[in-house]
Amino acid sequence: MHEVSICTAIAKIAHKVAAGRPVERVRVDVGHLRQVVPDTLRHSWEMVVFGTPLDGVPLEVREVPAVVECRRCRSLTRLDDPIFRCAACGSNETDVISGNELFVTSLDLTVDAS
Numbered sequence: 319m320h321e322v323s324i325c326t327a328i329a330k331i332a333h334k335v336a337a338g339r340p341v342e343r344v345r346v347d348v349g350h351l352r353q354v355v356p357d358t359l360r361h362s363w364e365m366v367v368f369g370t371p372l373d374g375v376p377l378e379v380r381e382v383p384a385v386v387e388c389r390r391c392r393s394l395t396r397l398d399d400p401i402f403r404c405a406a407c408g409s410n411e412t413d414v415i416s417g418n419e420l421f422v423t424s425l426d427l428t429v430d431a432s
């Protein structure tokens with residue numbers, strides 16, 4: 319399953335960055351064009367981290383809208399469906415500006431101040 323492999327990758331990154339420190343929260347940016355359902359991603363996350371040091375750590379999913387720029391008129395169009403067409407002139411010669419993101423944006427770590 320798509321979401322499970324994404325969560326496995328996120329967990330790997332979180333493990334690496336945390337380097338043994340307790341993680342309180344993991345934040346990810348997911349572009350609209352990735353066709354990922356945030357709820358499904360969070361469910362998969364719970365499954366993937368079950369019984370690992372990341373068990374119980376919430377995954378915060380932020381959706382990044384898909385935006386294309388028209389090569390003809392330079393208009394920006396926000397896409398709800400993956401149909402790459404300029405809303406201003408109808409051209410389908412477009413460049414993707416955003417929507418392909420899949421990033422771990424931050425980790426909240428517990429700092430032991432003792």
Ligand SMILES: [Zn+2]
Nearest residue numbers: 388391404407
């Ligand atoms: Zn256009």
